[in-house]
Amino acid sequence: MHNKLLLLCLGSLITVSLIAVDAMAGNYGCPATGKVTQLVKSGHDGVDIANKSMPVVGAARAGVVCDIRDYGQKGYGKMVTLKHEDTKAKVIRYTRYAYLKRHSLRKNDQLKVGNNVGQMGCTGHCVPKGAVHLHWEVRKTEWGTTYAIGLPLNKDVNRGLSVSVRD
Numbered sequence: 001m002h003n004k005l006l007l008l009c010l011g012s013l014i015t016v017s018l019i020a021v022d023a024m025a026g027n028y029g030c031p032a033t034g035k036v037t038q039l040v041k042s043g044h045d046g047v048d049i050a051n052k053s054m055p056v057v058g059a060a061r062a063g064v065v066c067d068i069r070d071y072g073q074k075g076y077g078k079m080v081t082l083k084h085e086d087t088k089a090k091v092i093r094y095t096r097y098a099y100l101k102r103h104s105l106r107k108n109d110q111l112k113v114g115n116n117v118g119q120m121g122c123t124g125h126c127v128p129k130g131a132v133h134l135h136w137e138v139r140k141t142e143w144g145t146t147y148a149i150g151l152p153l154n155k156d157v158n159r160g161l162s163v164s165v166r167d
Contacts, residue, residue, distance in 0.1 A: 027163060028095070028163045028165055029162065030049075030060070030160070030161035031136050031159065032056075032057045032120055032136070032157075032159060033051060033159055034055070034120070036049055036155055036157055037050045037131075037133060039149070040147075045137050046096065047136050049133060049157060050132060051133070054121060056117075056118075056119055057100065057116070057120055057134050061113055062112050063110075063111055064108060064109070065082060066082065066083040067079075067107070068081075068103070068107060070123075073124065073125070074125055075125055076125075076135065077124020078099070078118070078123045079097065079098040080103055080105055080118060081094055081096045082111060082117070093138060093139065093140065094141065096136065097118060098135040099124055099135050100117070100118035100119060100120065101118070102121070103117060137149075138165050147165045149163060150164035
């Protein structure tokens with residue numbers, strides 16, 4: 001099955017066909033409602049979704065909370081990482097949700113798709129300052145390689161959207 005995916009390639013937005021590489025690089029739910037303001041590119045490992053109304057952020061895929069950090073005024077600010085395991089395919093992937101205003105999660109909490117991860121915010125080194133948004137990453141390892149996330153730049157997205165993810 002071929003899907004259409006938008007990627008940022010050498011500064012240009014292009015459309016390519018993709019065949020899912022593995023069971024976990026496929027479709028994820030869009031975690032928030034807002035406007036896509038930044039894509040995965042060199043020096044930026046995730047997708048930014050902005051929304052001044054500070055909506056609730058939902059889990060893009062069922063998983064377990066494996067890391068919660070508060071970097072204060074630096075880095076990702078308040079950040080939650082979920083671990084997604086496909087035992088049949090023996091594959092583990094991670095999603096990271098950063099710049100959250102708040103969350104009420106604890107390590108090892110189990111979340112279903114769409115469950116509340118936290119509230120969109122602008123904590124940490126949020127640029128531009130005061131620009132409420134979610135920084136969202138899909139990773140092969142907790143601190144390793146990031147997947148490209150197929151969301152259209154400068155378009156409004158919502159939590160009901162299915163998102164293509166690939167190497």
